[in-house]
Amino acid sequence: MALGTRHQALLPLHLARLHLRNYRNFAEQELEIPPQGVAIVGDNGQGKTNLLESIYYLEIFRSFRGAPDEQLVRFGEEVFRVEGTLRGDDGAERKLAAAFERRRKKKKVTVGGAEPERLGDALGKVGAVIFSPSDVEIVAGGPGERRRFLDIVLSLAEPGYLGALQRYRQALFQRNTLLRQGSPAPLVELWNDPLVAAGSRVLEARARWVADRAASFAAHYARVAGGQPGTLALAPSVEIGGDAPSVAAIAAAFRDKLARVAEREQRRGMTLAGPHRDDLRFATHAPDGTALELRTYGSGGQQRTAAIALRMVEAETIRQTRGRESVILLDDVFAELDPGRSQRIVEWIEGEEGGQVILTSPKPTDFQVHGDTLPRWTIRDGVVSPL
Ligand SMILES: Nc1ncnc2c1ncn2[C@@H]1O[C@H](COP(=O)(O)OP(=O)(O)O)[C@@H](O)[C@H]1O
Ligand SMILES: [Mg+2]
The missing domain is CATH 1.20.1050.90 (RecF/RecN/SMC, N-terminal domain)
Structure with a gap:
């Protein structure tokens, strides 16, 4: 997949860093995410969807899978925290964070360090769209x-x-x-x-x-x-x-x-x-x-x-x-599609979107089919590492 090639000149607003604590099967994970995005490979049940869910949490402050916040707290823990840093094309950074406390059912959201008056004011800051089976x-x-x-x-x-x-x-x-x-x-x-x-x-x-x-x-x-x-x-x-x-x-x-x-x-x-x-x-x-x-x-x-x-x-x-490209999250999407349809999705991203792309797949071979310009990470048991 030729994703990433045209990002060198201008870096769109992107998620530059992600810090997870006790989110689903992640204990403590800090990631520097490249501006063009990344391809994350891992077997079933290792945390691929959880990772994208955590990113999208910063967009809508709830699970895109419709899971209640209680379920997002790592088993045996009390509080989860998701923190993301957005970086604009001028290099300016903005932090988004969300934390949820299981016992008191208390959610705290901050945008640039401040609590928004209404949750509605904090929605949509990442500008992400998630594709999922x-x-x-x-x-x-x-x-x-x-x-x-x-x-x-x-x-x-x-x-x-x-x-x-x-x-x-x-x-x-x-x-x-x-x-x-x-x-x-x-x-x-x-x-x-x-x-x-x-x-x-x-x-x-x-x-x-x-x-x-x-x-x-x-x-x-x-x-x-x-x-x-x-x-x-x-x-x-x-x-x-x-x-x-x-x-x-x-x-x-x-x-x-x-x-x-x-x-x-x-x-x-x-x-x-x-x-x-x-x-x-x-x-x-x-x-x-x-x-x-x-x-x-x-x-x-x-x-x-x-x-x-x-x-x-x-x-x-x-x-x-x-007024800018969206961050595209693709969860295991190509695994379910024939090569023609997959190719046309890639062409759409290349032609019309062009922002950061974070995709997951169980098979590294999926990417060779499309070429492999996105950096590749692996995920195992809630731990992400560069390949
Ligand atoms: N609150 C939680 N605490 C710890 N582990 C969890 C929690 N919720 C889900 N999991 C674990 O996450 C794993 C599934 O992760 P998921 O991201 O759906 O996998 P996949 O890589 O297949 O997308 C399962 O092993 C499940 O037990
Ligand atoms: Mg999954």
């Missing part, structure tokens, strides 16, 4: 996986999204509690305004993101799949007109829908309309033109391709939001 679940799994994807990307890219999402969840929780208890309708309806206000912001951002990115998704899918078409669409729980309607238009539609489902909500004891029931749809077209939803009808390869195209779109979003 489990991404296929975004396409093949339940709708919750797809909403989680949207929520992470939009929390990173869209100011105010995380706050709206939190307000929405709060209102939804209160409203659902009342419905479950069989409270009278007027009491339930007190929560309609906060639900609609926060929910229509969430839905507007989702609809706009999908509308803005659908063409790019189609292009990435077609390229990785060698010409096959692929589409991305939002399947919102509230019918919204057009591609990207205004918050006000969505709020009106949301209110209408709540009125229509009110009776059913009373019977079912839960809120039946809103962004907590949105979904994303991935499809390809059969030769005769019929749309085939990939979740149900896609082959494993097509589902993986859609997941990769989605991560590419995410990287593009992050790059445009941050």
Whole structure:
């Protein structure tokens, strides 16, 4: 893989150092990471995914695998700490750190040594995107996986999204509690305004993101799949007109829908309309033109391709939001793909991204297939060493 060759001239913002303490199977690990990145080789169960998870922890301050913080503390220990140093193209450095204490369930995040007012202010500082074999679940799994994807990307890219999402969840929780208890309708309806206000912001951002990115998704899918078409669409729980309607238009539609489902909500004891029931749809077209939803009808390869195209779109979003290349984390990605698809991912990184690349693989031979310009490290039992 010819990764790294064009990095000599200009060093993009990159993760220059990583210091882990009692994170998963790492006891104490300090790493100087080259600006172009590194390829990490190790057998299964040695800590490859853990290492990338720790890096991505500095991006979203939780596990990309959805693991609770308690699980990230090394067995038998009380506190984990992840510290990363970002270095800009002018050489300026900035430290990001996160520590979690198991017993008190206390998390402390610092950016440049200071605690941010809200966690939302600390998100997205690395500008990383992680590609992982489990991404296929975004396409093949339940709708919750797809909403989680949207929520992470939009929390990173869209100011105010995380706050709206939190307000929405709060209102939804209160409203659902009342419905479950069989409270009278007027009491339930007190929560309609906060639900609609926060929910229509969430839905507007989702609809706009999908509308803005659908063409790019189609292009990435077609390229990785060698010409096959692929589409991305939002399947919102509230019918919204057009591609990207205004918050006000969505709020009106949301209110209408709540009125229509009110009776059913009373019977079912839960809120039946809103962004907590949105979904994303991935499809390809059969030769005769019929749309085939990939979740149900896609082959494993097509589902993986859609997941990769989605991560590419995410990287593009992050790059445009941050105004610089993203740090690309590839966890065991090539092991699962045919050489053609792997090659096209490499070409994408070379052609469009170009930031630091940190990749893992169980097989050193994987890299020879693509050439080997990235420095190589090995990992064993939570200890990383240069090859
Ligand atoms: N909290 C923890 N403390 C110690 N070891 C852990 C913890 N969580 C996971 N592990 C260990 O990490 C290893 C898996 O690491 P992982 O990064 O998934 O491996 P791989 O190299 O296959 O990606 C397993 O051996 C598991 O027992
Ligand atoms: Mg792994």
